Amino acid sequence: MRQRIAALVETALLAAAAAEELVASPFPAVIVGTPVNPDHGDFSCNIAMQAAKAERKAPRQVAEIIIRHIGNGNGLLSTCEIAGPGFINFFVAPSAWHQALLEIETQGGAFGRTATGACQKVQVEFVSANPTGPLHIGHGRGAAIGDTICRLLGASGWDVTREFYYNDAGQQITNLALSVQARCLGIEPDDERWPVDGYQGEYIKDVSSSYLAKETVDSDDRHVLALGDPNNLDAIREFAVAYLRREQDLDLKAFDVHFDVFTLESSLYENGNVEAVVKQLGANGHTYEQDGALWLRTTTFGDDKDRVMRKSDGAYTYFVPDIAYHRNKWERGFTRVVNEQGSDHHSTITRVRAGLQALNCGIPQGWPEYVLHQMVTVMRGGEEVKISKRAGSYVTLRDLIDEVGRDATRFFFIMRKPDSQLVFDIELAKEQSPDNPVYYVQYAHARICSIFENAGEKGFMAPLQPSLSDIAILNTPEELQLIKLLAALPDTVDDSALHFEPHRLTYYLTELACCFHSFYNKNRVISEDSALTTARLYLLKRTAQTLKNALTILGISAPERM
RNA sequence: GCGCUCUUAGCUCAGCUGGAUAGAGCAAUAGCCUUCUAAGCUAUAGGCCGCUGGUUCGAGUCCAGCAGGGCGCACCA
Numbered sequence: 147m148r149q150r151i152a153a154l155v156e157t158a159l160l161a162a163a164a165a166e167e168l169v170a171s172p173f174p175a176v177i178v179g180t181p182v183n184p185d186h187g188d189f190s191c192n193i194a195m196q197a198a199k200a201e202r203k204a205p206r207q208v209a210e211i212i213i214r215h216i217g218n219g220n221g222l223l224s225t226c227e228i229a230g231p232g233f234i235n236f237f238v239a240p241s242a243w244h245q246a247l248l249e250i251e252t253q254g255g256a257f258g259r260t261a262t263g264a265c266q267k268v269q270v271e272f273v274s275a276n277p278t279g280p281l282h283i284g285h286g287r288g289a290a291i292g293d294t295i296c297r298l299l300g301a302s303g304w305d306v307t308r309e310f311y312y313n314d315a316g317q318q319i320t321n322l323a324l325s326v327q328a329r330c331l332g333i334e335p336d337d338e339r340w341p342v343d344g345y346q347g348e349y350i351k352d353v354s355s356s357y358l359a360k361e362t363v364d365s366d367d368r369h370v371l372a373l374g375d376p377n378n379l380d381a382i383r384e385f386a387v388a389y390l391r392r393e394q395d396l397d398l399k400a401f402d403v404h405f406d407v408f409t410l411e412s413s414l415y416e417n418g419n420v421e422a423v424v425k426q427l428g429a430n431g432h433t434y435e436q437d438g439a440l441w442l443r444t445t446t447f448g449d450d451k452d453r454v455m456r457k458s459d460g461a462y463t464y465f466v467p468d469i470a471y472h473r474n475k476w477e478r479g480f481t482r483v484v485n486e487q488g489s490d491h492h493s494t495i496t497r498v499r500a501g502l503q504a505l506n507c508g509i510p511q512g513w514p515e516y517v518l519h520q521m522v523t524v525m526r527g528g529e530e531v532k533i534s535k536r537a538g539s540y541v542t543l544r545d546l547i548d549e550v551g552r553d554a555t556r557f558f559f560i561m562r563k564p565d566s567q568l569v570f571d572i573e574l575a576k577e578q579s580p581d582n583p584v585y586y587v588q589y590a591h592a593r594i595c596s597i598f599e600n601a602g603e604k605g606f607m608a609p610l611q612p613s614l615s616d617i618a619i620l621n622t623p624e625e626l627q628l629i630k631l632l633a634a635l636p637d638t639v640d641d642s643a644l645h646f647e648p649h650r651l652t653y654y655l656t657e658l659a660c661c662f663h664s665f666y667n668k669n670r671v672i673s674e675d676s677a678l679t680t681a682r683l684y685l686l687k688r689t690a691q692t693l694k695n696a697l698t699i700l701g702i703s704a705p706e707r708m
Numbered sequence: 709g710c711g712c713u714c715u716u717a718g719c720u721c722a723g724c725u726g727g728a729u730a731g732a733g734c735a736a737u738a739g740c741c742u743u744c745u746a747a748g749c750u751a752u753a754g755g756c757c758g759c760u761g762g763u764u765c766g767a768g769u770c771c772a773g774c775a776g777g778g779c780g781c782a783c784c785a
Contacts, residue, residue: 175725183728192727195765205765230728231765276785318785343784439783450711450781457783464785492712493780520713521778562721565713567778569720574734578747581734589747600744641724653722656732667740667749708747 147246147630148637150222151189151236152178158215159193167211173197178236187227187235188630194232205232243626244617246633250688251611258635258695262643263304269475270296272486273398274311277390278322279347281397283522284488286543287568290559291519292486293403294648294700301699302643307480310405311471314387315412316464321345322390323383329354330376353389357382365392367408397544401552402701409474411467419470420462423505424455432504447500465494469501476502476509483514484646489565492518517646519564526572550575553702557584560648560700583656584702587693590659592708593666594690601672601683608683617681624665625685631661632692639699648700655696662689 155176162168174196181190194209201208209228216226224239250257272292275285293308300306313319324341333339335346356363360374363385370388373381398404414420424440427433432443438458445452455466475483487494495516502509524531524541531541546555554575561583562568580586601607609616620629635654642650671682694704 177725179724179727181728182723182731186728190727195727198765233728313785316785437783441783454783459783461783463783468785488779489713490779491785494785496711518713518779566721567714571720580747582747583733585747586733589745593745593748597744604744638724645725649722650724653732660732663748664750666744667746670744672744708745 147238147242147633148178148180148189151191151219151238152176154216154219154222155191155193155212155234158212161215162211165215168197168201168208181235186229186233188238189236190229191234191236192232194228194234198232208232209234240621240626241614241618243629243633244614244620247617247620247629247685247688248611248614250632250691254691255695255698257692258639258699259301259303260636260640261303262640263299263302265303265305266482267307267480268299268304268482268484269307269309269478269480270299270484270486271309271311271475272296273394273403274487275394276313276318277387277394278318278345279390280349281394281543283524283541283543283546283570284519286401286546286555287519287522287559288486288488289398289401289403289543290556291517291564291648293401294556294560294651295484295486295517295643295646297699297701298639298643298646298648298651301639304482304643307407308405309407309409311409311411312391313411313464315410315415319383319387322386323379325350326354326357326382326386327376327379330358330382349390349393353386356389357385363388363392366395366405367391397542397547400547401543401556409471411464411471414467414470414474419474420467423466423470423473423501424462426507427455427501427504430504430506442501442504444497444500444504447496447503449496449500453497465497465501468494468498469505472498472502472514473505473507473509475514476507481513484517485514486517486519489518489520492516515646517564520567522559522568522570524570524572531572546570546572553588554582554584556701557587557652561652563647563649583652585708587655587659587697588703588705589708590662591690591693591697591704592706594662594686594693595706597671597686598683601679604672606672606676606679606683608687609680612681612684616677617684619678619681620685622669624661624668625682628661628665628685628689631658632688635692635696638696651696651700655693655700658689658693658696662686662693 155178159168159173174193176191176193178189178191181187194212195205198205198208206228209232213226213228213234219226222238222242223236225237227235229235270292273285273289275281281289296306296308321341321343322345325344328340328344329350335344357372358374358376360372362371365388368388368391370385372385375381427442432446433455434441434443439454440456441452442455443452453465454463456462499511502513503511550572558570558575559568574582578585620626638651638654642648669682671679671686673679697704
C-alpha cells in the first residue's frame with residue numbers, strides 16, 4: 147500500500163511538471179512514511195518540504211499543487227490533506243482496505259512476498275565455521291540471522307545462493323588431527339605428550355573412537371571411511387574434518403538451516419586461484435618484501451597498516467585465500483554479496499576489500515556487504531551460563547535447540563538488531579507465557595485455528611472469495627486497524643530485507659498478534675449475526691494466513707493447537 | 709593509544725535511509741474468565757533519547773568533541 151501511495155505522488159509530480167506548475171526535475175526521492183498519530187492519516191509524505199526550496203515556492207503551496215494532481219488517487223483515497231509545515235497526509239478509503247484484504251486471499255501463501263529484487267542474483271555467506279568442533283552459540287546467532295536474511299531476500303524477489311566457506315587444511319586442522327590422534331593413543335590433555343594448542347573438548351573422544359571403529363561418515367559435502375590406523379595422520383585429518391562437518395550439518399538441519407554451496411579453502415589453492423591473486427597483486431605493484439615476508443600495501447586502500455600475505459615460513463596468511471575466494475564470488479556473477487559474521491572478525495572487512503581493490507578488476511569499493519552480529523550472553527535464572535559438557539568451554543547450538551526448541555531459539559536470536567548485544571534468557575525462551583514473544587505470536591495463530599474449529603461445529607465457515615460488499619461491514623476501528631496491519635506485511639518484508647534486519651519482522655509479528663488478541667477480547671466472532679460472523683471469520687482467516695506467512699519467512703512454525 | 713560498534717522509561721529493547729505530541733513488552737498499581745484457548749485483554753504511572761557543541765524549516769536519527777560498555781588491533785583464523 148505504501149508503494150501505491152508513493153506511485154500516486156510520483157505520477158502527480160510528473161503531471162504537475164507537464165503542466166508547468168512545478169519546474170524542478172529531477173524531484174527529490176519520494177519517501178512515504180506512516181505517521182504515529184492516526185489523525186495524520188494512514189500515510190504521509192514530506193516531498194513538498196523537500197522540493198520547496200528548488201521550486202522557490204512555499205512548502206504548503208507545493209503541497210497544494212501535488213494534491214490537486216492526486217485527486218482521489220483513482221479511488222484509493224478518501225481524503226488527502228495538507229498539514230503542519232507542508233506534510234501531505236493520505237487517508238486511504240475503507241473500500242481500498244477491503245480490497246487489500248481480498249488480495250491477501252488471492253495471493254495465499256505468496257502474500258507478503260514482493261518482486262523488489264527482480265530475480266537478481268545475490269549470494270549470502272554465513273556460519274562458515276571451521277570443522278574443529280561443534281557449533282557454539284555465536285554460530286547459532288550467525289546461522290539464525292544469515293538464514294533469515296536469505297529467507298527475507300528470497301521473499302522480496304532476490305535469487306539467493308547460500309554459501310558456507312571453511313578451512314579444511316590449515317594449522318587449525320592439523321591441531322585437530324593431532325588432538326584426535328592423541329585421543330586414539332589414549333593421551334589426556336593433562337599429559338605432557340598432549341599436542342600444543344590441541345582441542346580438549348569431550349567431542350574429540352567421540353571422533354577418535356569412531357575413527358578407531360572404522361566407521362563411515364557422510365556429511366553434506368563429504369563421504370569418508372575411517373582407516374582406524376592411529377599412525378596415519380592424513381587419514382585422521384580427513385576423517386575428523388568429515389566427522390565434525392557432519393555434526394555441524396546435523397545441528398544446522400535441526401535448526402532448519404540449509405546451504406547450496408560449500409567452498410573449501412583448500413580448493414582455492416588447488417585450482418590456482420590463490421597463486422593467481424598473489425601474482426596479480428604483485429603485477430599491480432601493491433606488494434613488497436620485508437623481513438622475509440611478502441606484504442600487501444593495504445594502507446593504500448584505507449587500512450591502518452600493511453598486512454603480511456606470505457609469512458617467512460612460506461605459508462600464506464588466511465586473508466589471501468579470502469581475497470581469492472571473494473574474487474571467485476565476483477567471477478561467478480554475484481554483483482551483490484552479503485557476508486554475515488561475528489563482529490569479532492570485523493577487521494577482515496577492510497583487508498578483504500583492500501585486496502579486492504588492489505586487484506583492480508572492476509569490483510566496486512563497498513563490495514561485498516557485511517552484516518556483523520554482536521556477542522550473545524546466555525542467562526539462566528539470572529546467571530550467566532558458560533560451561534558445556536560436550537564442548538568444554540562454551541554453550542553449543544545443539545544444547546540450546548534441545549532445551550528450548552527450534553522455534554524459540556530462532557526467534558530469540560533474531561529479535562534484536564544484529565549489531566546490538568543479545569541476552570539469551572533460557573528460562574524466558576522456555577516459558578509458556580505472554581512474556582515470551584514466540585508463544586505470544588504462535589498462540590495468536592493457534593487461537594484463530596481454535597475459533598475455526600468452534601465455528602465449524604456451529605456450521606459457520608469463512609466464505610471463499612466474498613464480494614467487496616460482503617466484507618464492507620468490517621468497519622470498526624479495531625477491524626480496520628487489523629486489516630491495515632495485515633496489508634503492511636509486504637512493506638515490512640521489503641524493509642527487513644533491504645536493511646538486513648530480521649528483527650523488524652519479529653516486531654511486526656508481535657504487533658500483529660497484539661492487534662488480533664485485542665480484537666478478540668473486544669469482539670465476539672461467532673454470533674447471531676451470520677453476515678457479521680462470516681465477515682469476521684474471513685478477516686481472521688486472512689490474519690492466520692498472514693501470521694503463518696510471516697512466521698514461515700522467519701523459519702518458525704505456526705502451530706494450529708497449543 | 710588506534711579502529712569498529714553500542715548508550716532511549718526501574719529492566720530488556722523498537723524507533724521505518726532527518727519529520728508532526730519519542731513507542732512496546734516486562735516489572736509496579738487498579739481492573740476483566742457462567743460466553744469462540746486468561747499461553748489473553750483494559751486502564752494508570754513511568755523520559756534532560758549518555759554529555760556538549762554544530763549542520764537546517766525540523767535532530768533520538770546526520771557531523772565533531774567528550775564520558776562509559778563491548779569487540780578488534782599477529783608473520784592466528
